Amino acid sequence: MAALLLPLQHGSGQAQSRPGRVPIPRVAGWDQSVFQPDLNSAEYIEAWSFRHDQPDLYLSITFLISNLGPGQLNNGLAVLIYQGGQSHIITAEYSDHSLTARPGDFGIKSGRSYFRSCGSDCLDVAIRLDQIHLDLQLSQILRGPDMDHPDLPLNAALRNNMQASIPIGRARSVGQIRWQRQELQLAGIGGLEYIHTHRSPHRYVKRIHLLRSLRGPEFYAGFLEPVSAKHTGAAAPGFGISFGPLLPGMQLPQAAPGSLSASHSRGLLQVPELRLELPQVYYFTSVPYSSPGSDTSAVGECRLAVTRQVYRGGMTVFGHISAVLRWVLQLLFANPVIVHFQATADWQCRADKRSPWRTRQRFTDVLFTSYILDAEL
Secondary structure (H helix, E strand, C coil): CHHHCCCCCCCCCCCCCCCCCCCCCECCCHHHCCCCCCCCCCCCEEEEEEEEEECCEEEEEEEEEECCCCCCEEEEEEEEEEECCEEEEEEEEEEHHHEECCCCCCCEEECCEEEEEEECCEEEEEEECCCEEEEEEEEEEEECECCCCCCCCCCHHHHHHEEEEEEEEEEEEEEEEEECCEEEEEEEEEEEEEEEECCCHHHCEEEEEEEEECCCCCCEEEEEEECCHHHHCCCCCCEEEEEECCEEEEECCCCCCCCEEEEEEEEEEEEHHHCEEEEEEEEEEEEECCCCCCCCCCCCEEEEEEEEEEEEEEEEHHHHCCHHHHHHHHCCCCECEEEEEEEEEEEEEECCCCCCCEEEEEEEEEEEEEEECECCC
16 A cells, blocks of 8 residues: 555645745645535535545545525435446435534534544545445545635635635545445545535536646646626636646636637547537646745746546536436526546746747646536537
8 A cells, every 4th residue: 555655745734845936725624624504595505525536446426515405405415436437426315304514513424424534634434325335534634725715816706605625635545335236445546625605606607627636746726717797797707726846826817818718729529428528628828826935037928738638437417316406406507517537737838929838847647627517418
């Protein structure tokens, strides 16, 4: 298991940064993504999404609490298993009587499934459904970034609506799964993403992209593609931030049209199981983020070129929920889709628009997840 020991993990949990670079704004503690119910908002959503990656298997496990209903259905979970080139999705929906959670505490129980802390450097995830029994333990935890940290230039509209973080950037992930008459031992790299929103995200963003390195140099990035003004009545600025060991923090210019642009120069990727076409290459064009102690004078213009490589599973939300809940969600969403890819990310910069792009750093083992809220299938 020595190969699972994680780089960049220090006693303080802080990454070492070079002088003049912006350090990663770590979450205060991975167990600070606590239950924060909002009974006054009809569109309150809170979700914890755990992931597990190993060469022959990818798992995504999401616990969700919301006020969307219908009726007393206010919590549930979704398990994505990608194995043998095929996605398998298992979901469950529960009423409020099946939810055990205390405001301000980390960990919830939904039906018979739960996640909870098992120590200062350990958490357990257990799924107990008729179709699947799964136990996962995350340890050797490296805290990830707080994407809406007060020191970051997240615009006020987004900050008022959504709280997002990666409580666990990487962790040693072990366990076992019993499913489809097979019992598998799990040993790989795990992580955790967290979101808390007071308004349904589709009202202000049409796509959310999230990148995090699974192995090698530590790297994170998050990007929001806004809903156009013709749908909202007001322009919603795009926002992006990325962090790496040799990179300054980078934000997207909030008023620049096309800051988030998809390049079709290398064609479209087909995802047959979802009947979906996606650009293979995304270019996220950035400007330096200036903060005390950061030196961005020599950076010029930079962009992140993300190339999807290997499909790691996906799901259409409407295809795996009850007919009643589907009817309620269709009032809010066009047709939400979640896709995961293994990808490469090239940090490219140039001195000016007449200069060629040059790759300053490449990340070769990146998990690229897109939450597409306006998919046309």
